[in-house]
Amino acid sequence: MIRGLYTAASGMFALERKQEALSDNLANAETPGYKKDDTVLRSFPKLFMQRVQDFNENGAATGGTQIPGMAVPIGELTNGVYAQERIPSFSQGAVVETGNALDVAIDDQSIPFQTVNGRQVKPAAFFAVQLPDGTVGYTRNGKWDLDVNGNVVTTDGYRVLGADHQPITITDSISKEDLYIGADGQIVAYPSDPAKTKTVGQIGIAVAQNPLELRRLGGNAYGSDTPLAFIQDGGGANPGVTLQQGYMEQSNVDASQTMTDMMMTVKGYEANQKVISAYDSSLQLLNSVGKING
Template sequence: MQTGYYSAAAGMVTQFNRLDTIANNLANVNTAGFKEDNLVVGDFMRIFKEARDELPNANHSEDGAKFLNRAMTKAPQIVDSYTNHSVGNMQATGNSMDFALSTEGLFFAVKTPQGVRVTRDGSFTTDDEGRLVTKQGYEVLSQEYLNDGKGSIIFNVEDSILEVDKNGQLYANLPGSVSQGPGSKLLIVQPENINLLKKDGDNLYKYENINQIKNIEESGAVRQGFVEKSNVNAVKMMTQLIETNRLVGMYQKAMSSQMDDMNNQAITKIAAKG
């Protein structure tokens, strides 16, 4: 069995998975609130660093070297994935329905047919009934949701002036008056463990136990008239894209050498001896 061929094939599959992740990041470089995804590839150096102090042989002698040599034949593979939740740049839009969160780990809560989801994308609008919704039409929740399970944020036709403070409190003009009064308050939440969030499409995240999401009363993070841009670094992604394409070519060449050159040499030598 040609171990090198199968290791190269597995390495190529790993790079294909990296290409998918990089392509998705680049496709969302202009998506508001999008967070960059990354993969962790298991290789020999990582295995060595984890195992060198826990080898099965205390003297780290010839037997220990054999242990590490066996580890070298392990094919590179995706061992973990994670999302970079750092805050993206704030872009001023001047739209009173656009909101951004300036603190990492905070999210807006929205209601979807599949249940409550969270998002960093604060590019909101209103539907035909005057409810505050996302661009996809999902209802943006207010803090009243915690009490009555509804939590709709509805604007009247007369609500021509809308202001939101840094904690998400909405203020609209009072009917027949030039002054403003408090209305609903945006539901700003923070997961207990941000690593448990799973992307669920439409720039939304799913949290398995929604009851473990904490309501942040005084977040001080809401910025009206701004949107948070994607935190994807396009230059870094393009560099990774070039690197990954080169690795695919290298693995392909290694596979070709294993199957063509080495086999031809073996066949030639066997034929010559015969």
């Protein structure tokens, strides 16, 4: 009976973690470039139960011969479930037009699938950003602005890195409305005035061959144990990535589906609560049986 309590409790713990992931997804449904997390629930290894020293059944099973210590199968025992991990989904979010000069969306749907460890994996492209501790992070957040020093920054305050792996800085008091960003990431100032036109930078684009190896750092950014190469690096090639100025990639969270999943998770949690309540009532009744003088 106690084992049933543990099984129900494991289900509650797992569903609680799943609900946390769903809540994070819903909270970031409007965050530019956010990638949702899917929670994987797995069962604990099953136990195969047997009886030993069961001479009578052993004798029946072996034509009357009794073998001391021979095991008699009983069946399998399941030990509940657990939330193994949260796996990000790097599917493309909806791309919407904003008209803002420093809104940039990545289109990486043309990147071919790669075979990684015997399975097909879709690589994903990212903008490279400089994190507060000086390390490099990767994000799909293409909603940018200029800070007081002319640095191109994301809504999280991270500085966007250029193809030279250095932060992109717009000098000479050039406003963001005077910038043109090409499909290859080239940033050109005053594109409509030939006398003043000049290239002021190029956006660095990194491609993760297996994006599932990235780890979420918070603030809509990911980290990698091994720095990702830029497609503009020497010897590199563009695998099929283009940028769209004036567009923004939205979160890939489906708010309505997420709310439905949250309600189903709550129902599952309540079902496990009822199982524990039933066990608790049975244990109270068992505790009262055989008491002397009531």
